[in-house]
Amino acid sequence: EVQLVESGGGLVKPGGSLRLSCAASGFTFSSYSMNWVRQAPGKGLEWVSSISSSSSYIYYADSVKGRFTISRDNAKNSLYLQMNSLRAEDTAVYYCARDGAQPGCFDYWGQGTLVTVSS
Amino acid sequence: DIQMTQSPSTLSASVGDRVTITCRASQSISSWLAWYQQKPGKAPKLLIYDASSLESGVPSRFSGSGSGTEFTLTISSLQPDDFATYYCQQYNSYPLTFGGGTKVEIK
Numbered sequence: 001e002v003q004l005v006e007s008g009g010g011l012v013k014p015g016g017s018l019r020l021s022c023a024a025s026g027f028t029f030s031s032y033s034m035n036w037v038r039q040a041p042g043k044g045l046e047w048v049s050s051i052s053s054s055s056s057y058i059y060y061a062d063s064v065k066g067r068f069t070i071s072r073d074n075a076k077n078s079l080y081l082q083m084n085s086l087r088a089e090d091t092a093v094y095y096c097a098r099d100g101a102q103p104g105c106f107d108y109w110g111q112g113t114l115v116t117v118s119s
Numbered sequence: 120d121i122q123m124t125q126s127p128s129t130l131s132a133s134v135g136d137r138v139t140i141t142c143r144a145s146q147s148i149s150s151w152l153a154w155y156q157q158k159p160g161k162a163p164k165l166l167i168y169d170a171s172s173l174e175s176g177v178p179s180r181f182s183g184s185g186s187g188t189e190f191t192l193t194i195s196s197l198q199p200d201d202f203a204t205y206y207c208q209q210y211n212s213y214p215l216t217f218g219g220g221t222k223v224e225i226k
Contacts, residue, residue: 035215037163044206044217044218044219044220045155045157045163045206045208045217045220046217047208047214047215047216047217050213050215059213059214061214062214095162095163100165100168100174101168101169101172102151102168102169102210103210104151104210104213104215105151105153105165105168105169105208105210106153106155106163106165106208107165107168107174109162109163109164110162111161111162112162
Protein backbone atom coordinates (compact mmCIF):
# COMPACT_ATOMS: atom_id res chain seq x y z
CA GLU A 1 0.00 0.00 0.00
CA VAL A 2 1.34 3.39 -1.02
CA GLN A 3 1.81 5.69 1.97
CA LEU A 4 3.06 9.25 2.16
CA VAL A 5 3.48 10.74 5.62
CA GLU A 6 4.40 14.39 6.05
CA SER A 7 5.98 15.87 9.15
CA GLY A 8 7.74 19.00 10.29
CA GLY A 9 4.92 21.51 10.26
CA GLY A 10 4.27 23.93 13.08
CA LEU A 11 4.15 27.54 14.16
CA VAL A 12 6.99 29.80 12.98
CA LYS A 13 7.53 33.55 13.05
CA PRO A 14 7.68 35.61 9.86
CA GLY A 15 11.17 35.43 8.42
CA GLY A 16 11.78 32.06 10.04
CA SER A 17 12.58 28.69 8.55
CA LEU A 18 11.06 25.24 8.61
CA ARG A 19 11.90 21.91 6.98
CA LEU A 20 9.13 19.57 5.95
CA SER A 21 9.67 15.87 5.38
CA CYS A 22 7.62 13.27 3.56
CA ALA A 23 8.29 9.60 4.28
CA ALA A 24 7.28 7.30 1.45
CA SER A 25 6.54 3.58 1.56
CA GLY A 26 4.78 0.90 -0.44
CA PHE A 27 6.36 1.75 -3.80
CA THR A 28 9.77 2.20 -5.43
CA PHE A 29 10.35 5.80 -4.37
CA SER A 30 13.40 6.28 -6.57
CA SER A 31 11.31 5.68 -9.72
CA TYR A 32 8.83 8.50 -9.20
CA SER A 33 8.84 12.26 -9.43
CA MET A 34 7.45 13.89 -6.31
CA ASN A 35 5.71 17.14 -5.52
CA TRP A 36 4.59 19.57 -2.83
CA VAL A 37 1.14 21.14 -3.02
CA ARG A 38 -0.29 23.52 -0.43
CA GLN A 39 -3.70 24.75 0.62
CA ALA A 40 -4.22 27.90 2.64
CA PRO A 41 -7.05 27.74 5.20
CA GLY A 42 -10.39 27.79 3.40
CA LYS A 43 -8.73 28.23 0.01
CA GLY A 44 -7.96 26.14 -3.06
CA LEU A 45 -4.97 24.03 -4.02
CA GLU A 46 -1.66 25.59 -5.06
CA TRP A 47 1.23 23.66 -6.57
CA VAL A 48 4.52 24.53 -4.86
CA SER A 49 7.36 22.44 -6.28
CA SER A 50 8.28 19.28 -8.17
CA ILE A 51 11.40 17.12 -8.31
CA SER A 52 12.19 14.34 -10.76
CA SER A 53 13.16 10.85 -9.66
CA SER A 54 16.90 11.49 -9.84
CA SER A 55 16.66 15.16 -8.81
CA SER A 56 17.73 16.20 -12.31
CA TYR A 57 14.69 18.38 -12.86
CA ILE A 58 13.30 20.76 -10.26
CA TYR A 59 10.50 23.28 -10.62
CA TYR A 60 9.08 25.94 -8.30
CA ALA A 61 6.07 28.20 -8.22
CA ASP A 62 7.04 31.85 -8.56
CA SER A 63 5.54 32.50 -5.13
CA VAL A 64 8.24 30.38 -3.43
CA LYS A 65 11.17 30.58 -5.84
CA GLY A 66 14.34 31.67 -4.07
CA ARG A 67 12.90 30.91 -0.63
CA PHE A 68 11.97 27.21 -0.76
CA THR A 69 14.19 24.28 -1.75
CA ILE A 70 12.88 20.84 -2.65
CA SER A 71 15.13 17.81 -2.29
CA ARG A 72 14.94 14.07 -1.89
CA ASP A 73 16.97 11.19 -0.49
CA ASN A 74 16.17 8.04 -2.45
CA ALA A 75 18.17 5.91 -0.02
CA LYS A 76 15.86 7.06 2.78
CA ASN A 77 12.67 7.11 0.69
CA SER A 78 12.15 10.69 1.74
CA LEU A 79 11.15 14.01 0.19
CA TYR A 80 11.94 17.35 1.77
CA LEU A 81 10.95 21.00 1.52
CA GLN A 82 13.25 23.55 3.11
CA MET A 83 11.29 26.75 3.65
CA ASN A 84 13.17 29.96 4.43
CA SER A 85 12.09 33.60 4.78
CA LEU A 86 8.58 32.46 5.61
CA ARG A 87 5.70 34.89 5.21
CA ALA A 88 2.17 34.96 6.58
CA GLU A 89 0.89 34.01 3.13
CA ASP A 90 2.83 30.72 3.34
CA THR A 91 0.41 29.56 6.04
CA ALA A 92 -1.18 26.41 4.66
CA VAL A 93 -1.49 22.67 4.85
CA TYR A 94 1.39 21.24 2.83
CA TYR A 95 0.83 17.95 1.02
CA CYS A 96 3.39 15.75 -0.63
CA ALA A 97 2.09 13.98 -3.70
CA ARG A 98 3.40 11.35 -6.09
CA ASP A 99 3.36 11.70 -9.86
CA GLY A 100 0.89 9.31 -11.41
CA ALA A 101 0.47 7.95 -14.93
CA GLN A 102 1.52 11.29 -16.36
CA PRO A 103 4.14 13.77 -15.11
CA GLY A 104 2.47 16.47 -13.04
CA CYS A 105 -0.67 14.46 -12.33
CA PHE A 106 -0.84 13.36 -8.69
CA ASP A 107 -2.12 9.87 -7.91
CA TYR A 108 -1.24 9.58 -4.22
CA TRP A 109 -1.24 12.27 -1.56
CA GLY A 110 -0.15 12.42 2.05
CA GLN A 111 -2.44 13.60 4.83
CA GLY A 112 -0.75 16.99 4.98
CA THR A 113 1.12 18.99 7.60
CA LEU A 114 0.04 22.45 8.76
CA VAL A 115 2.48 25.33 8.62
CA THR A 116 1.42 28.50 10.42
CA VAL A 117 3.48 31.66 9.97
CA SER A 118 2.54 34.18 12.62
CA SER A 119 4.16 36.45 15.17
CA ASP B 120 1.16 30.72 -16.84
CA ILE B 121 -1.97 28.77 -17.75
CA GLN B 122 -5.04 29.92 -15.85
CA MET B 123 -7.72 27.35 -15.02
CA THR B 124 -11.26 28.60 -14.49
CA GLN B 125 -13.95 26.37 -13.02
CA SER B 126 -17.68 26.93 -13.03
CA PRO B 127 -19.82 27.03 -11.10
CA SER B 128 -18.00 27.74 -7.85
CA THR B 129 -20.87 26.20 -5.89
CA LEU B 130 -23.47 23.73 -7.04
CA SER B 131 -26.55 22.58 -5.11
CA ALA B 132 -27.88 19.20 -6.14
CA SER B 133 -29.87 16.23 -4.88
CA VAL B 134 -28.99 12.56 -4.65
CA GLY B 135 -29.58 11.00 -8.05
CA ASP B 136 -29.02 14.22 -10.01
CA ARG B 137 -26.71 14.39 -13.00
CA VAL B 138 -24.02 16.95 -12.25
CA THR B 139 -21.66 18.69 -14.67
CA ILE B 140 -18.68 20.87 -13.74
CA THR B 141 -16.81 22.88 -16.34
CA CYS B 142 -13.12 23.78 -16.44
CA ARG B 143 -11.60 26.18 -18.96
CA ALA B 144 -7.90 26.67 -19.66
CA SER B 145 -6.49 30.02 -20.77
CA GLN B 146 -4.62 28.25 -23.59
CA SER B 147 -4.67 24.81 -25.12
CA ILE B 148 -3.51 22.02 -22.82
CA SER B 149 -4.35 19.15 -25.19
CA SER B 150 -5.74 16.46 -22.85
CA TRP B 151 -3.34 17.07 -19.99
CA LEU B 152 -6.03 17.60 -17.39
CA ALA B 153 -6.87 15.92 -14.10
CA TRP B 154 -9.87 16.09 -11.78
CA TYR B 155 -9.65 15.67 -8.02
CA GLN B 156 -12.21 15.29 -5.25
CA GLN B 157 -11.55 16.72 -1.82
CA LYS B 158 -13.57 16.30 1.35
CA PRO B 159 -13.15 18.57 4.40
CA GLY B 160 -9.98 17.88 6.33
CA LYS B 161 -8.79 15.27 3.82
CA ALA B 162 -6.24 15.16 1.03
CA PRO B 163 -7.44 15.42 -2.55
CA LYS B 164 -8.18 12.20 -4.41
CA LEU B 165 -7.46 11.69 -8.11
CA LEU B 166 -10.61 10.86 -10.10
CA ILE B 167 -9.77 11.45 -13.76
CA TYR B 168 -6.50 11.95 -15.64
CA ASP B 169 -5.70 12.68 -19.27
CA ALA B 170 -9.09 14.45 -19.37
CA SER B 171 -11.13 11.26 -19.66
CA SER B 172 -9.27 8.31 -18.11
CA LEU B 173 -10.85 6.97 -14.93
CA GLU B 174 -8.39 6.38 -12.10
CA SER B 175 -8.41 2.83 -10.78
CA GLY B 176 -11.03 2.27 -8.09
CA VAL B 177 -13.09 5.35 -8.94
CA PRO B 178 -16.78 4.62 -9.54
CA SER B 179 -17.93 4.64 -13.15
CA ARG B 180 -20.54 7.33 -12.45
CA PHE B 181 -17.62 9.77 -12.77
CA SER B 182 -16.56 10.69 -16.29
CA GLY B 183 -14.48 13.37 -17.91
CA SER B 184 -14.44 14.84 -21.39
CA GLY B 185 -12.92 17.62 -23.44
CA SER B 186 -9.65 18.68 -24.99
CA GLY B 187 -7.87 21.89 -25.85
CA THR B 188 -9.37 24.51 -23.54
CA GLU B 189 -12.80 23.18 -22.51
CA PHE B 190 -13.32 20.26 -20.15
CA THR B 191 -16.15 18.77 -18.14
CA LEU B 192 -16.50 16.44 -15.19
CA THR B 193 -19.82 14.63 -15.03
CA ILE B 194 -21.31 12.64 -12.18
CA SER B 195 -24.10 10.62 -13.76
CA SER B 196 -26.09 9.99 -10.59
CA LEU B 197 -24.98 11.91 -7.52
CA GLN B 198 -24.48 9.78 -4.43
CA PRO B 199 -24.27 10.90 -0.77
CA ASP B 200 -20.51 10.24 -0.77
CA ASP B 201 -20.03 12.66 -3.69
CA PHE B 202 -20.77 15.85 -1.77
CA ALA B 203 -17.32 17.42 -1.80
CA THR B 204 -15.19 20.01 -3.57
CA TYR B 205 -13.83 19.22 -7.02
CA TYR B 206 -10.70 20.69 -8.61
CA CYS B 207 -9.35 20.54 -12.13
CA GLN B 208 -5.58 20.78 -12.74
CA GLN B 209 -3.48 21.15 -15.86
CA TYR B 210 -0.19 19.37 -16.29
CA ASN B 211 0.59 20.54 -19.81
CA SER B 212 3.35 22.82 -18.55
CA TYR B 213 4.94 24.28 -15.44
CA PRO B 214 3.85 25.98 -13.34
CA LEU B 215 1.18 23.40 -12.70
CA THR B 216 -2.11 25.12 -11.98
CA PHE B 217 -5.44 24.25 -10.40
CA GLY B 218 -8.91 25.60 -10.92
CA GLY B 219 -10.53 27.45 -8.05
CA GLY B 220 -12.74 24.52 -7.11
CA THR B 221 -16.43 23.62 -7.28
CA LYS B 222 -18.22 22.80 -4.07
CA VAL B 223 -21.07 20.34 -4.56
CA GLU B 224 -23.61 20.86 -1.80
CA ILE B 225 -26.79 19.08 -0.79
CA LYS B 226 -29.89 20.79 -2.14
